[in-house]
Amino acid sequence: MASITLEDLGVDFVLYQGSARSLKKSVLRTTVGGLIGNRAEDDRTIVRALRHVSLSVNDGDRLALIGQNGAGKSTLLRVLAGIYKPTSGKISVQGRRVPLFDISLGADEEATGRENIVLRGLLMGLTRAEISERIDEICEFSELGEFLDLPTKTYSSGMMLRLLFSIATTLSSEILLMDEWIAAGDEKFLSRANRRLHELVERSNILVMASHRAQLLRSICNRAVLLGTGEIIATGTVDEILARYQR
Amino acid sequence: MASQAFVDIAATVERHDLWRTLGWADIRFRYRRTILGPFWLTLSTGVTVLAIGLLYSGLLRQDLSAYLPALAIGIITWNFFNTSVNEGCSVFIGAAGFIKAYTIPLPIYVFRLLWRNIVMFLHNFLIVFAVWLFFRWELSPILLLSLVGYALMVAFVLGVVLLFGVLCTRFRDIPQIVASVLQLVFFITPIMWLPSALGSHHWVVEFNPLFSIIEVVRGPLLNQMPQPQQWLIAIGCTLLSLASGLAFYDRYGYRVAYWL
Numbered sequence: 001m002a003s004i005t006l007e008d009l010g011v012d013f014v015l016y017q018g019s020a021r022s023l024k025k026s027v028l029r030t031t032v033g034g035l036i037g038n039r040a041e042d043d044r045t046i047v048r049a050l051r052h053v054s055l056s057v058n059d060g061d062r063l064a065l066i067g068q069n070g071a072g073k074s075t076l077l078r079v080l081a082g083i084y085k086p087t088s089g090k091i092s093v094q095g096r097r098v099p100l101f102d103i104s105l106g107a108d109e110e111a112t113g114r115e116n117i118v119l120r121g122l123l124m125g126l127t128r129a130e131i132s133e134r135i136d137e138i139c140e141f142s143e144l145g146e147f148l149d150l151p152t153k154t155y156s157s158g159m160m161l162r163l164l165f166s167i168a169t170t171l172s173s174e175i176l177l178m179d180e181w182i183a184a185g186d187e188k189f190l191s192r193a194n195r196r197l198h199e200l201v202e203r204s205n206i207l208v209m210a211s212h213r214a215q216l217l218r219s220i221c222n223r224a225v226l227l228g229t230g231e232i233i234a235t236g237t238v239d240e241i242l243a244r245y246q247r
Numbered sequence: 248m249a250s251q252a253f254v255d256i257a258a259t260v261e262r263h264d265l266w267r268t269l270g271w272a273d274i275r276f277r278y279r280r281t282i283l284g285p286f287w288l289t290l291s292t293g294v295t296v297l298a299i300g301l302l303y304s305g306l307l308r309q310d311l312s313a314y315l316p317a318l319a320i321g322i323i324t325w326n327f328f329n330t331s332v333n334e335g336c337s338v339f340i341g342a343a344g345f346i347k348a349y350t351i352p353l354p355i356y357v358f359r360l361l362w363r364n365i366v367m368f369l370h371n372f373l374i375v376f377a378v379w380l381f382f383r384w385e386l387s388p389i390l391l392l393s394l395v396g397y398a399l400m401v402a403f404v405l406g407v408v409l410l411f412g413v414l415c416t417r418f419r420d421i422p423q424i425v426a427s428v429l430q431l432v433f434f435i436t437p438i439m440w441l442p443s444a445l446g447s448h449h450w451v452v453e454f455n456p457l458f459s460i461i462e463v464v465r466g467p468l469l470n471q472m473p474q475p476q477q478w479l480i481a482i483g484c485t486l487l488s489l490a491s492g493l494a495f496y497d498r499y500g501y502r503v504a505y506w507l
Binding site for chain 2: 013014016021022023024078081082083084085097098099101102108110111118119122123124125127128
C-alpha cells in the first residue's frame, strides 16, 4: 500500500553568491554591523520554487506533472524523492521510492558494462543479491553482447542509454518517479523499450512522471496536475490538463 | 520521534553494499592503469618513512630501532586522519550531482570516504609489517588493543566529517582553514619526534588530544600499553566528536541539498 500526501508544501531556495558563502565575510558583516552590512549586494536571493502544494497520490495513480520549464516539476519530483526536505508544509510517503532522474550520472566510464550494472543497481537501491538475480536478464535485454565486458567509455550514447534503461526497468519499486525520460534510441529498441517501460509502470503502485511528451503521458498516465510558477493550477485527467496547458 | 541522524545512519549501515562498492570504485579509479595500483601509495609512504627515519634519528639523536617503528606507525595513522578530515570537508560538495539525483541517505558518502581511507590505511600497514620484520621488537597480546584504538579513531573521524562536511557545504572557505590547522597540528603532535624529547615542555603533548588518539593505536603495536589517561582522552574525544557530529547533522543535514 503506497501513498504520498503533501500538505501546503513549500520549497524556498536561498541562493548564496560570493560573499554570502564566505564564513569570514558573514562574521564581519554581523560584527561591523551597519557600517559594512545592509548593502544591496547582500548576495542572497530567495527563489520560491514551490508554494502551497497540496496533493494526495494513492495506489494505482499514474500522475503526470505538466507545466512550463521552471514551473517546479523537477523540484516537486525531488521533494517526492526525499532529496529536498520542504521548507514549509508537510510530506508523508509510504513505500519504496525509486527516482529515475539524471540517469547518466554515476556511470564509471572506465568500468565495464557489467560493473556499471552492479553500481547502478546499488545506487538505485537494490542489494547485491537482488542484482545477481537480475543481471542475466538485464544483459539480455540490453542486447549489448560482448560490449558488456568492455569499459563503457567505448559505448555510443545509444548503447549507454540501452544499458541504463535495461537496469532501470528491472527495478520494482512501489513509487516510481521519472523526470523527462526521453528514449532516444533506435527504432527497434524503442518498440521493445516501450513495452518494457509499460511493464515497469505496471509493477509499481504509484508513478509520478514529468514530461513534455503528450503522447507518452497519454499512454501511461491516468491523472494529471498542471504546475505554474510553483503552484498547482489545476488537476484532472491527462487530456483535460494537456488541453488547458496547450491553451 | 526518531532523530534524523539515527534514521539516516541506520539506513546507511543497511546499504553497506553501496558504500563499500563506491569506496573500492574510488580506489580503482584513482589507480587505474598503474602498475602497482594502490600499492603506489604504500611505496611512496614507505620511502618517506625510511628517508625521514634515517635522517631524523640522527638529527634528534634517537636510536633508530626505537625511532623508525614509532615514526612508521605515526605517519600512516596521521595520513589516515589527515586525508579523511581534509577530504571530509568536501564530502558532500564533491557528490553534488549524486545527491540531487538519487534517494541516498547522506551518511553513505561519509562511510564511502571512511571505507576508502581504511582500505588505504591497510595497504600502508605493510610498511609497519616490513619495519617489524627488520627490527623484530617484542609483541604481546596488548597488540590487539590497537584495533580498539583504531576503531576509536575511525569513530572520531566519523563525527568530525559529519560536522565539517555539512558546515563546509555552507561555508566554502572552511576547507582551507581546516587544511592549515591540520598542518599546524601535525607539528605539535609527536609523530616526527618522540615525547621523550620534550623535557620540560611536556604540556604540549598533554594538551594535545590528537596525541592520545594516535597513541592508543601506536602504543599497543609497539608493545607499550598507553596510560589510562590517554585511553580516557581518546574515548572522551571520540564521544564528543560523535555527539557533536550527529547533533549538527541532525539539525542541518537536510539543508545540504539546498546548499549545493
